[in-house]
Amino acid sequence: MRYPSDTSMSIVDNYRLRWGKSEYIPIMVGGMGVDISASALALEACRLGGIGHLSDAMGPFVSDRYLNTKYTKLKSMRHADTRNSLDKTGVHFDLEHLHTAQVDLVGRTMNAKTGDGAIFINVMEKLTMAAPSDTLRTRLHGALDGGIDGITLSAGLHNHSMKLMSDNPRFRDARIGIIVSSLRAFKIFLRSAARVDRLPDYVIVEGPLAGGHLGFGDDWREYDLKDIFIEVIDYVKQEELDIVVIPAGGVFTGTDAVEYLEMGAGAVQVATRFTITDECGLPAKAKQVYFNAVEEDVEVSMISPTGYPIRLLKESPCNNANIKPQCEPFGYILGKDQKCQYLTAYENTPVDEKGKKLPVKDKMCICYHFSKHNCYTCGHYVYRLKDTSHQLPDGSYQLLTAEHVFNDYLYSKDHQILLPEKVAAGF
Numbered sequence: 001m002r003y004p005s006d007t008s009m010s011i012v013d014n015y016r017l018r019w020g021k022s023e024y025i026p027i028m029v030g031g032m033g034v035d036i037s038a039s040a041l042a043l044e045a046c047r048l049g050g051i052g053h054l055s056d057a058m059g060p061f062v063s064d065r066y067l068n069t070k071y072t073k074l075k076s077m078r079h080a081d082t083r084n085s086l087d088k089t090g091v092h093f094d095l096e097h098l099h100t101a102q103v104d105l106v107g108r109t110m111n112a113k114t115g116d117g118a119i120f121i122n123v124m125e126k127l128t129m130a131a132p133s134d135t136l137r138t139r140l141h142g143a144l145d146g147g148i149d150g151i152t153l154s155a156g157l158h159n160h161s162m163k164l165m166s167d168n169p170r171f172r173d174a175r176i177g178i179i180v181s182s183l184r185a186f187k188i189f190l191r192s193a194a195r196v197d198r199l200p201d202y203v204i205v206e207g208p209l210a211g212g213h214l215g216f217g218d219d220w221r222e223y224d225l226k227d228i229f230i231e232v233i234d235y236v237k238q239e240e241l242d243i244v245v246i247p248a249g250g251v252f253t254g255t256d257a258v259e260y261l262e263m264g265a266g267a268v269q270v271a272t273r274f275t276i277t278d279e280c281g282l283p284a285k286a287k288q289v290y291f292n293a294v295e296e297d298v299e300v301s302m303i304s305p306t307g308y309p310i311r312l313l314k315e316s317p318c319n320n321a322n323i324k325p326q327c328e329p330f331g332y333i334l335g336k337d338q339k340c341q342y343l344t345a346y347e348n349t350p351v352d353e354k355g356k357k358l359p360v361k362d363k364m365c366i367c368y369h370f371s372k373h374n375c376y377t378c379g380h381y382v383y384r385l386k387d388t389s390h391q392l393p394d395g396s397y398q399l400l401t402a403e404h405v406f407n408d409y410l411y412s413k414d415h416q417i418l419l420p421e422k423v424a425a426g427f
């Protein structure tokens, strides 16, 4: 199949994101934690001239996976005494380890960079890590010290985040942006940015069809990305702010992207279409689950102990699991009071007649399940992924390359999706 040859139809390749002396293809691959928007995917987006994202979720754990460090084991051993208790007082991260893990993970990717694009990191405020300000400051500084091109502040209001990194020598060099789901949240952030005299370079407006955690309540169906995007871009224009506006959530084809670029978006942020690429960090089995999903398999649930709704596939192994809380090795969601909603849910779940814990219905141990890729979080349109590839004789779907998906966004017309060249064998 080829794209229609009608040259009157606009394509993403007609647009560029211009930032100072740099020029990017206006495709940003969103941060997907834990280690789903892996280094390989971020590097590929960068090589192709767009912007890729690392995620800093569970950095020390990800460092252990790639850099042969032992942060998780060391933390687990240090806190072995609370393993059989639900009182996690005293469980904390070693800030030096956290900083080194961040610098090394970012540095490893930045050193491998090729092409004219950029690599940003997604930093979630909701990863409170038993000491919210100290650990966030450490992660932000670690990312800047590791040479990251840009920081996307996500999952939270980030009232103090700009201040926390304002003393870093790269604070005014690296790009900094925030993800919001309302004009109200954006205005609150702008007030905190004004206090350190540093406006964000970009704002990602994430609508209710996105993957991961949502910035909406259970009334998410009442919101529409286009409406929020227009509100934010009108405000940016009215206030004459030099801030790039980037929509995200449900931008599935190049033509969807062009609609926003025509309305003044600087770029689009996309993620779900890249989950079934070779470079994505999900295991091969999970990629096939994403391909096979039908619309009825997708749910928005309150199972995340962060308190935000999360979109995921119903068959995710994290649903109805009963794993013992894993705060000693992990503990990424512990608040400064050393509490996590999963601890309460686990405590409130009875045991059966043999003393075995029944399934914990309300919440999941997010650290454990994300470490195992047991939570199949996805954008609403995950069920359209099967239309982007071939089903092979063994019933599996052919994985795509990130380059293929990137180019499909770049050149697609009239909502058409170019299928890859068919391979002979399964994945």
Ligand SMILES: Cc1cc2nc3c(=O)[nH]c(=O)nc-3n(C[C@H](O)[C@H](O)[C@H](O)COP(=O)(O)O)c2cc1C
Residues within 6 Å of the ligand: 029, 030, 031, 032, 033, 034, 036, 055, 057, 122, 124, 154, 155, 179, 206, 209, 210, 211, 212, 213, 248, 249, 250, 251, 269, 270, 271, 272, 273, 275, 377, 378, 379, 380, 381
């Ligand atoms: C598997 C997956 C994991 C995600 N994880 C995160 C995350 O850790 N932090 C975050 O801010 N956004 C996360 N997102 C949201 C994306 O970065 C992006 O903004 C959004 O999914 C774009 O919509 P689309 O998936 O419909 O293209 C995730 C999305 C997916 C699909």
